[in-house]
Amino acid sequence: MRILSLHCRGYRNLQDVFFEPGPDVNVIWGQNAQGKTNLLEALWLFTGGRSFRGTKDSELVMHGTDKAELELCFFSEEREQTAAVSIADGRRKAELNGIPLPSPGRLVGHIGAVIFSPEHVALVRGGPADRRVFLDAALCQIHPGYVRLLNRYQHTLSQRNALLKDIPRHRELEDTLPIWDARLVSDGEMIVRERRKYLECLAQKAAKIYDGLSRGQEKLSLSYLCTANDFSSSLRQERERDIRQGFTGTGPHRDDMEILLDGCAARSCGSQGQKRSIVLSLKLAEAKMLEAVSKEKPAVLLDDVLSELDNSRQDYLLNHLSGCQVFITCCEPAQVQLLQVGKLFHTEAGTVIPGAPEE
Numbered sequence: 001m002r003i004l005s006l007h008c009r010g011y012r013n014l015q016d017v018f019f020e021p022g023p024d025v026n027v028i029w030g031q032n033a034q035g036k037t038n039l040l041e042a043l044w045l046f047t048g049g050r051s052f053r054g055t056k057d058s059e060l061v062m063h064g065t066d067k068a069e070l071e072l073c074f075f076s077e078e079r080e081q082t083a084a085v086s087i088a089d090g091r092r093k094a095e096l097n098g099i100p101l102p103s104p105g106r107l108v109g110h111i112g113a114v115i116f117s118p119e120h121v122a123l124v125r126g127g128p129a130d131r132r133v134f135l136d137a138a139l140c141q142i143h144p145g146y147v148r149l150l151n152r153y154q155h156t157l158s159q160r161n162a163l164l165k166d167i168p169r170h171r172e173l174e175d176t177l178p179i180w181d182a183r184l185v186s187d188g189e190m191i192v193r194e195r196r197k198y199l200e201c202l203a204q205k206a207a208k209i210y211d212g213l214s215r216g217q218e219k220l221s222l223s224y225l226c227t228a229n230d231f232s233s234s235l236r237q238e239r240e241r242d243i244r245q246g247f248t249g250t251g252p253h254r255d256d257m258e259i260l261l262d263g264c265a266a267r268s269c270g271s272q273g274q275k276r277s278i279v280l281s282l283k284l285a286e287a288k289m290l291e292a293v294s295k296e297k298p299a300v301l302l303d304d305v306l307s308e309l310d311n312s313r314q315d316y317l318l319n320h321l322s323g324c325q326v327f328i329t330c331c332e333p334a335q336v337q338l339l340q341v342g343k344l345f346h347t348e349a350g351t352v353i354p355g356a357p358e359e
């Protein structure tokens with residue numbers, strides 16, 4: 001997959017930007033708060049997902065205007081294609097090759113991308129929710145059906161939790177719990193199956209990459225941590241506790257991914273450098289998974305990360321991304337010790353124009 005051009009109108013601080021990246025490495029440089037991440041985020045929206053910064057759709061529209069419009073030309077499946085995303089009245093809509101899609105999520109599978117930013121260190125340092133978000137986001141990009149499954153599970157979960165809160169005052173409501181439990185179990189078990197299957201492949205790829213990065217010094221292993229091995233019976237067993245607490249205490253919404261280095265939890269025993277290598281391995285493995293499923297190389301978005309990686313990790317990263325179209329943001333292109341930079345773009349106050357810093 002290759003991005004040929006992106007046109008943004010009224011997206012965040014990008015008033016009217018026409019961006020034509022090159023086929024390999026693109027470096028987008030400029031001071032803070034000029035619009036570099038906004039540009040990557042605009043590209044990301046074409047994966048069919050939400051903002052990777054967790055921003056609500058309505059906040060993506062430029063302040064003081066009522067509509068954001070994005071148009072993308074890309075080369076994929078051996079032909080040139082177009083996609084459009086617009087946001088107005090808090091609603092996001094999408095088109096593919098001129099045809100309106102029933103929902104923006106239907107873009108999934110057409111334009112693949114992986115995003116890597118300094119906040120991703122939370123994958124190792126943060127709590128289980130950060131790791132679930134990673135797994136779920138990766139799966140959403142592979143299976144459009146997974147998005148619907150996850151949404152339905154979340155919906156059932158909030159209904160069950162609302163009911164749990166009402167039960168102490170209206171004991172007879174307890175009779176309706178099994179209806180919600182049955183739905184939660186059937187969707188929940190499917191979610192766990194999908195996550196396990198994905199993680200099994202990801203773990204192999206990530207371990208291999210980590211091995212290369214650390215030159216075989218220690219072994220990375222990943223595994224799925226289930227809070228409820230038999231979801232149905234644990235819902236039954238924990239019912240009284242759930243009613244007392246007013247929420248559902250076990251299930252896929254509580255699960256985690258365990259990250260071990262030579263058998264020791266990376267969160268507590270990994271050094272700063274080891275944690276960075278783990279995140280890098282996870283992200284590269286995610287890109288390889290996406291490529292294996294879609295048979296197209298995903299776009300790789302590196303937001304402010306290169307300055308954090310030493311030269312040998314930068315080298316490893318760039319060598320393993322050969323053939324991918326890469327978008328790198330940074331303050332100073334000199335921070336990017338690349339073997340070769342394809343195209344440079346300067347971002348200033350919401351404009352993006354080709355160019356290098358003056359000597």
Ligand SMILES: Nc1ncnc2c1ncn2[C@@H]1O[C@H](COP(=O)(O)OP(=O)(O)O)[C@@H](O)[C@H]1O
Pocket residue numbers: 011012013030031032033034035036037038039059060061062063347
């Ligand atoms: N909806 C919006 N309308 C106008 N400007 C916005 C909007 N959302 C964010 N911004 C502006 O975008 C800028 C941040 O852009 P960003 O891409 O994060 O910067 P950086 O170049 O540091 O990556 C800030 O100046 C912020 O005020």
Ligand SMILES: [Mg+2]
Pocket residue numbers: 033036037038303304329
């Ligand atoms: Mg930024």
